[in-house]
Amino acid sequence: MSGxxxxxxxxxYGAVQVVHGIDLDVAEKEFVVLVGPSGCxxxxxxxxxxxxEEITAGDLTIDDKRMNRIAPKDRxxxxxxxxxxxxxxxxxxxxxxxxxxxxxxxxxxxxxTIADVAEILGLTDYLERRPxxxxxxxxxxxxxxxxxxxxxxxFLFDEPLSNLDAKLRTQMRAEIKRLHNRLGxxxxxxxxxxxxxxxxxxxxxxxxxxxxxxxxxxxxxxxxPANIFVAGFLGSPPMNMVNGVLTKNSAKIGATEVKLxxxxxxxxxxxxxxxxxxxxxxxxxxxxxxPLPITMDLVEPLGSEALLHARFGxxxxxxxxxxxxxxxPLWNVDKVHVTTDLVKLFDAQTGQALNLRG
Amino acid sequence: MQxxxxxxxxxxxxxxxxxxxxxxxxxxxxxxxxxxxxxxxxSGFAAQAGKVVLTPVDATLEAYGYIIKDPQFWISYRNTFIxxxxxxxxxxxxIIPGAYxxxxxxxxxxxxxxxxxxxTMWFNAGLIPFFLNMRDLNxxxxxxxxxxxxxxxxFNIILLRNFFEAIPQxxxxxxxxxxxxDFQVLWKVFVPLSKPAIATITLFCIVSRWNGxxxxxxxxxxxEKIPLKVFLRHTISNLSDDDEFAIVQTAAGFSAETVTxxxxxxxxxxxxxxxxFIQKYFEKGILLGGVKE
Amino acid sequence: xxDKNLPTDGRFTRLFDHFKREWQIYAMLLPTxxxxxxxxxxxxxxxxxxxxxYSIFRGVAGSPWIGIEHFQTLFGNDQFLxxxxxxxxxxxxxxxxxxxxxxxxxLMFNEILHATYKRTAQTIVYLPHFISSVIIxxxxxxxxxxxxxxxxxxxxxFGLDSIYFLTQPQWFRPIFVGTGIxxxxxxxxxxxxxxxxxxxxxxxxxxxVDGANRWQMMWKITIPSILPTILIMLIIRIGNVxxxxxxxxxxxxxxxxxxxxxxxxxxxxxxxLQSGQYDLAAAGGLFNAxxxxxxVMTANTLSRRFSRTSLW
Numbered sequence: 001m002s003g004x005x006x007x008x009x010x011x012x013y014g015a016v017q018v019v020h021g022i023d024l025d026v027a028e029k030e031f032v033v034l035v036g037p038s039g040c041x042x043x044x045x046x047x048x049x050x051x052x053e054e055i056t057a058g059d060l061t062i063d064d065k066r067m068n069r070i071a072p073k074d075r076x077x078x079x080x081x082x083x084x085x086x087x088x089x090x091x092x093x094x095x096x097x098x099x100x101x102x103x104x105x106x107x108x109x110x111x112x113t114i115a116d117v118a119e120i121l122g123l124t125d126y127l128e129r130r131p132x133x134x135x136x137x138x139x140x141x142x143x144x145x146x147x148x149x150x151x152x153x154x155f156l157f158d159e160p161l162s163n164l165d166a167k168l169r170t171q172m173r174a175e176i177k178r179l180h181n182r183l184g185x186x187x188x189x190x191x192x193x194x195x196x197x198x199x200x201x202x203x204x205x206x207x208x209x210x211x212x213x214x215x216x217x218x219x220x221x222x223x224x225p226a227n228i229f230v231a232g233f234l235g236s237p238p239m240n241m242v243n244g245v246l247t248k249n250s251a252k253i254g255a256t257e258v259k260l261x262x263x264x265x266x267x268x269x270x271x272x273x274x275x276x277x278x279x280x281x282x283x284x285x286x287x288x289x290x291p292l293p294i295t296m297d298l299v300e301p302l303g304s305e306a307l308l309h310a311r312f313g314x315x316x317x318x319x320x321x322x323x324x325x326x327x328x329p330l331w332n333v334d335k336v337h338v339t340t341d342l343v344k345l346f347d348a349q350t351g352q353a354l355n356l357r358g
Numbered sequence: 359m360q361x362x363x364x365x366x367x368x369x370x371x372x373x374x375x376x377x378x379x380x381x382x383x384x385x386x387x388x389x390x391x392x393x394x395x396x397x398x399x400x401s402g403f404a405a406q407a408g409k410v411v412l413t414p415v416d417a418t419l420e421a422y423g424y425i426i427k428d429p430q431f432w433i434s435y436r437n438t439f440i441x442x443x444x445x446x447x448x449x450x451x452x453i454i455p456g457a458y459x460x461x462x463x464x465x466x467x468x469x470x471x472x473x474x475x476x477x478t479m480w481f482n483a484g485l486i487p488f489f490l491n492m493r494d495l496n497x498x499x500x501x502x503x504x505x506x507x508x509x510x511x512x513f514n515i516i517l518l519r520n521f522f523e524a525i526p527q528x529x530x531x532x533x534x535x536x537x538x539x540d541f542q543v544l545w546k547v548f549v550p551l552s553k554p555a556i557a558t559i560t561l562f563c564i565v566s567r568w569n570g571x572x573x574x575x576x577x578x579x580x581x582e583k584i585p586l587k588v589f590l591r592h593t594i595s596n597l598s599d600d601d602e603f604a605i606v607q608t609a610a611g612f613s614a615e616t617v618t619x620x621x622x623x624x625x626x627x628x629x630x631x632x633x634x635f636i637q638k639y640f641e642k643g644i645l646l647g648g649v650k651e
Numbered sequence: 652x653x654d655k656n657l658p659t660d661g662r663f664t665r666l667f668d669h670f671k672r673e674w675q676i677y678a679m680l681l682p683t684x685x686x687x688x689x690x691x692x693x694x695x696x697x698x699x700x701x702x703x704x705y706s707i708f709r710g711v712a713g714s715p716w717i718g719i720e721h722f723q724t725l726f727g728n729d730q731f732l733x734x735x736x737x738x739x740x741x742x743x744x745x746x747x748x749x750x751x752x753x754x755x756x757x758l759m760f761n762e763i764l765h766a767t768y769k770r771t772a773q774t775i776v777y778l779p780h781f782i783s784s785v786i787i788x789x790x791x792x793x794x795x796x797x798x799x800x801x802x803x804x805x806x807x808x809f810g811l812d813s814i815y816f817l818t819q820p821q822w823f824r825p826i827f828v829g830t831g832i833x834x835x836x837x838x839x840x841x842x843x844x845x846x847x848x849x850x851x852x853x854x855x856x857x858x859x860v861d862g863a864n865r866w867q868m869m870w871k872i873t874i875p876s877i878l879p880t881i882l883i884m885l886i887i888r889i890g891n892v893x894x895x896x897x898x899x900x901x902x903x904x905x906x907x908x909x910x911x912x913x914x915x916x917x918x919x920x921x922x923x924l925q926s927g928q929y930d931l932a933a934a935g936g937l938f939n940a941x942x943x944x945x946x947v948m949t950a951n952t953l954s955r956r957f958s959r960t961s962l963w
Binding site: 383460507510615629 | 680694697711759774776784794901940947
């Protein structure tokens with residue numbers, strides 16, 4: 001099997017284990033995003049693939065070749081660093097040529113390669129400039145250019161957009177995606193930003209505490225989070241979570257019963273965490289909804305929609321609602337209607353998703 | 359924050375007083391140099407009579423005429439250049455790779471090696487064992503010995519090591535993924551990125567070599583190997599005791615003092631020429647020198 | 652999975668890998684380490700002659716042990732004891748007058764508004780630091796000469812008799828310490844200027860708004876802000892008490908002024924390098940080195956305690 005394969009990858013620093021056995025297969029041409037909070041081991045995992053960190057245990061193969069003890073330069077991977085690591089004393093062309101020169105590529109070939117890549121990235125006019133004279137987005141492109149010129153088997157990205165402002169980040173995100181579609185190189189991308197993960201990934205790997213929580217396409221993870229952690233991590237604003245107890249056709253939260261479809265008879269009295277995404281409520285009741293009384297705290301207009309910061313009992317919750325041009329009426333909302341089909345249930349003890357309605 | 363037009367009257371007076379005091383200190387710093395220059399251009403007789411205060415009296419170039427005719431002056435001048443250039447190159451050849459290695463996380467025993475080097479800043483065997491060691495190594499009266507034995511010091515290595523350590527790790531990692539080995543990482547990435555620190559260390563080396571005197575005096579016997587500073591020392595202590603010279607000098611229009619002053623001027627001039635160019639480096643350098651163990 | 656069944660790499664495999672992959676940094680380190688061994692650690696081994704009856708012909712290892720005889724001689728030797736006492740006295744004077752000088756200078760530079768004036772003055776006062784002690788000594792000898800020296804010329808203007816300063820013991824220390832200030836105060840101010848530059852400007856702005864004048868700001872803001880730096884420089888200075896710049900002493904003293912001028916290192920120099928009593932001189936050196944080591948280590952420990960708030 002080609003692509004990048006990790007099996008039982010462990011990383012320890014002395015007695016402290018920070019990555020506890022990662023199994024992951026990245027298919028050829030696939031774009032996989034590792035996402036998780038800081039310190040979850042995603043960067044360490046990426047750096048092990050790159051060869052910048054030794055692998056304590058487990059096997060790493062790239063295109064079926066075991067890479068554990070191969071030097072980074074011989075792994076045929078290229079990496080884009082968070083701070084770009086552009087050499088300030090070299091101009092754009094020399095920065096991109098650095099690796100090719102070290103690998104003793106013939107001069108003429110270097111020139112055509114750089115010209116081609118600069119063309120792709122729109123850097124042709126900037127080849128003579130030093131990194132200090134470039135904008136953030138241009139530096140980002142040079143950093144990618146330096147990876148692309150090498151025609152590696154695998155691209156590794158270590159939070160490449162986190163130094164950019166929000167607007168530029170959105171723009172560069174799209175550019176990376178387009179580039180991947182065009183070049184079709186296997187990519188592993190690390191970020192802590194769930195929006196980046198959702199928008200870029202063919203598949204997302206959610207990591208926490210040195211372990212993989214869930215692997216799947218963005219929509220799989222969004223629609224069917226495997227546990228509370230994944231549910232809370234993906235989606236913005238995050239899913240509202242509240243403790244409840246199951247009855248035979250509802251989840252009882254305090255005095256309120258949220259109706260649920262499905263066969264719950266065997267689970268009456270089970271303690272659960274009820275997850276309601278902010279967008280999965282309406283302001284009008286229907287047959288498919290169940291009412292939730294709230295006290296409005298704050299209405300934040302975003303334009304076409306608004307965020308409703310409200311309290312349900314003592315619990316703070318956030319919902320989304322359409323504004324229809326005026327937010328004043330939203331201040332008077334005293335109940336929202338939860339779409340019963342879309343309510344998520346998790347085991348209160350294990351945090352794992354419960355699928356009781358199948 | 360500091361704006362003259364917005365100053366209260368008291369603050370203005372304060373600033374003026376301080377400016378005057380600084381001016382006085384500056385003049386006091388500069389004056390001895392002017393005075394020495396004036397002596398060097400004065401006649402021996404006028405100098406002896408205590409007439410030289412600010413400007414040359416009975417202006418003459420006799421003292422300079424005397425030293426430029428002395429072949430030893432030129433030999434020692436040349437030697438100073440050899441020691442300075444050779445010694446500085448030697449220092450950099452040790453310090454740059456050494457500091458790089460010590461800055462690498464992957465170096466096993468890194469703590470030990472750093473301590474091994476830093477320890478020499480705190481404990482020093484002293485003059486006698488060092489001297490006897492030089493003798494055992496057969497480096498007495500050897501120009502190469504001088505160049506080699508003072509090539510490295512812990513302070514410079516630690517200074518550069520700290521600078522290397524502050525370079526973001528991703529620069530090295532990026533170069534490594536591009537296929538660079540350590541020598542290439544050092545030469546193509548770290549050295550260009552560390553120009554200010556290396557310039558500072560080069561400056562420290564040049565200054566200490568140019569001024570080096572004590573060990574040159576102790577270790578070198580041959581006249582043809584001594585640097586200018588030792589020559590100057592000889593001149594100061596010899597000329598004034600030399601009766602024959604005392605007779606010649608009066609007739610010739612120079613004296614031991616004017617000759618000494620002339621040698622001083624000759625050996626300061628190169629410092630004054632490069633001084634303006636190096637100033638920005640030593641100001642930075644002294645701050646880089648925040649030595650962490 | 653191609654070779655999933657391969658065993659995890661063992662400890663020695665990884666160590667072997669490490670040296671195979673990283674040999675270059677060890678190669679880079681080697682010359683420096685060898686240099687330190689040959690030129691700095693081997694003399695430490697040679698220090699054992701302080702406990703031996705050293706003879707050039709038998710060498711360091713071959714000379715017979717005699718225990719602490721040299722140290723007994725040392726502490727019965729008036730000249731050595733005088734040198735220790737002189738070292739401490741000169742250092743104390745240096746500390747008292749030489750330490751505050753660069754701080755005062757830095758505070759004054761900070762008050763100067765005219766950028767060019769400030770820059771020029773700084774350039775000039777830094778200069779003497781770069782001048783060799785031989786030249787400094789030459790300048791001092793000339794300036795204090797009884798016949799043509801400017802100091803005596805000035806004394807003459809006031810009708811005073813000329814003094815042969817450098818032959819009179821009571822003048823040696825003032826001249827030596829004064830020369831040190833002249834040479835190093837300017838350069839020493841750089842550290843304090845940097846500390847001052849690091850003070851948050853909004854502190855001054857809020858003081859201005861509160862109606863403080865420059866003098867008050869200096870005492871209430873600048874000095875407290877640079878206090879950690881002052882403290883650390885002071886500790887470093889105290890740690891170096893045994894390090895009187897003996898090059899300059901050798902150049903300025905003469906037998907007539909040994910009484911006040913002779914310091915430990917100049918004593919060692921005469922005893923060892925001029926009179927050839929290597930073992931006794933090495934014993935003096937060892938004493939000096941141990942005292943200095945204890946002082947420096949104490950100073951390091953102290954400065955680490957303060958260093959969290961400082962520029963180091």
